[in-house]
Amino acid sequence: MAISRKVKDALEDASWVRKMFEEGEELKQLYGEENVFDFSLGNPNLEPPSSLKKALKDLAEHPIIGMHRYMPNNGYSETRRVIAEYLKEESGLPFTEKHVIMTVGAAGGLNVALKTILDEGDEVIVPTPYFMEFKFYIDNCGGRIRLVETNEDFSLNIQEVEKGIGQKTKAVLINSPNNPTGVVYDQPSIEKLAELLKRKSRELGKTLYLITDEAYRRIVFDGTKLPISFQHYPHTIRVTSHSKDLSLPGERIGYIAVSPLCEDVDEFISAIVFANRTLGFVNAPALMQRLVAPLQRNSVNIRDYEEKRDLLYRSLTDFGYHVVKPQGAFYFFPKAPIEDDVAFVKELQSKRILTVPGRGFGKPGYFRISYAVEMRMIERSLPGFKEVAEKCGMNRQ
Numbered sequence: 001m002a003i004s005r006k007v008k009d010a011l012e013d014a015s016w017v018r019k020m021f022e023e024g025e026e027l028k029q030l031y032g033e034e035n036v037f038d039f040s041l042g043n044p045n046l047e048p049p050s051s052l053k054k055a056l057k058d059l060a061e062h063p064i065i066g067m068h069r070y071m072p073n074n075g076y077s078e079t080r081r082v083i084a085e086y087l088k089e090e091s092g093l094p095f096t097e098k099h100v101i102m103t104v105g106a107a108g109g110l111n112v113a114l115k116t117i118l119d120e121g122d123e124v125i126v127p128t129p130y131f132m133e134f135k136f137y138i139d140n141c142g143g144r145i146r147l148v149e150t151n152e153d154f155s156l157n158i159q160e161v162e163k164g165i166g167q168k169t170k171a172v173l174i175n176s177p178n179n180p181t182g183v184v185y186d187q188p189s190i191e192k193l194a195e196l197l198k199r200k201s202r203e204l205g206k207t208l209y210l211i212t213d214e215a216y217r218r219i220v221f222d223g224t225k226l227p228i229s230f231q232h233y234p235h236t237i238r239v240t241s242h243s244k245d246l247s248l249p250g251e252r253i254g255y256i257a258v259s260p261l262c263e264d265v266d267e268f269i270s271a272i273v274f275a276n277r278t279l280g281f282v283n284a285p286a287l288m289q290r291l292v293a294p295l296q297r298n299s300v301n302i303r304d305y306e307e308k309r310d311l312l313y314r315s316l317t318d319f320g321y322h323v324v325k326p327q328g329a330f331y332f333f334p335k336a337p338i339e340d341d342v343a344f345v346k347e348l349q350s351k352r353i354l355t356v357p358g359r360g361f362g363k364p365g366y367f368r369i370s371y372a373v374e375m376r377m378i379e380r381s382l383p384g385f386k387e388v389a390e391k392c393g394m395n396r397q
């Protein structure tokens with residue numbers, strides 16, 4: 001076969017999320033869709049705000065001349081201005097539209113950010129467990145991923161990050177609220193990380209970047225306040241999207257925000273725009289840029305996810321599962337009660353419950369539940385979770 005060895009290896013190492021999703025499709029054929037409890041994919045079940053649908057209809061009925069044409073590679077100035085205003089208010093920093101680059105989702109934005117900073121062989125530090133696509137994005141840009149452990153509760157372990165930093169390090173890539181754990185990195189840990197990066201940048205005589213994947217930034221519970229990394233570290237690049245907060249993953253709309261305090265910021269932004277263009281994205285989808293501009297302070301109903309989190313957390317802990325209570329996103333990452341997480345996921349499958357083994361996130365011995373699904377599905381799945389817990393000898397707490 002003529003495909004590259006690299007891609008061939010990557011395909012063999014195929015995504016567990018996809019694998020589970022595909023097995024689920026087979027189960028659905030066998031048992032009917034409503035009898036399979038699919039917690040495999042992080043695909044939001046909520047609909048985007050109705051105001052977005054209305055704006056879409058208005059645009060279709062009253063099109064703007066030129067609305068389908070090429071545009072500047074960083075996106076429409078109007079959209080970037082609104083986002084910059086939001087970021088300025090949030091951080092107190094002098095964001096302007098030039099610091100915002102519209103991207104093809106967070107995935108596109110991550111590839112662009114990494115392409116901008118990485119030379120062949122440069123390392124990017126990523127705390128585990130982690131969103132496995134990071135590995136491929138870093139590799140796309142000639143870099144190497146360097147995984148570092150987190151604490152028992154999946155909070156940042158600054159000592160481990162420090163141990164991971166060396167001559168080849170170019171960036172630390174964090175994701176909070178986190179996929180797959182739902183954990184939010186708190187203010188003290190971000191402050192400590194920023195201090196570490198400042199010290200290490202001095203010691204190594206080069207700039208280390210902090211890339212923050214904040215795709216789930218608006219999905220937080222219990223009034224949790226997310227730290228604003230921009231306020232603590234000047235070389236911060238935030239990558240985010242409206243895939244989750246406005247339930248638009250199919251529309252591929254996101255952005256990169258570069259800290260105004262970043263050194264050589266104008267040159268840095270030019271490099272980002274160049275990477276966005278030459279990676280072949282050219283620009284983010286035109287229609288979506290228009291539609292999300294007025295929705296920068298909106299989101300889907302987060303309370304809906306919170307209620308699902310509450311029900312699942314209560315039930316899983318009651319059945320004896322060991323799980324860190326998530327403060328955001330829409331995932332649980334419980335410990336598998338038997339050593340082999342793949343075998344455990346198969347046990348759940350015998351109850352037609354689809355989850356993803358922890359090894360799919362670089363952390364064997366756990367499994368991920370994505371609960372961006374209908375409440376009714378969660379309720380109907382609970383007896384299955386309970387039976388498997390009993391079968392595996394889990395004690396009630």
Ligand SMILES: Cc1ncc(COP(=O)(O)O)c(C=O)c1O
Pocket residue numbers: 042104105106107108131175178179213215240241242243249253254
């Ligand atoms: C942590 C994380 N980053 C990035 C992405 C990609 O987001 P987008 O659909 O905006 O490209 C996802 C999608 O699930 C994710 O979980």
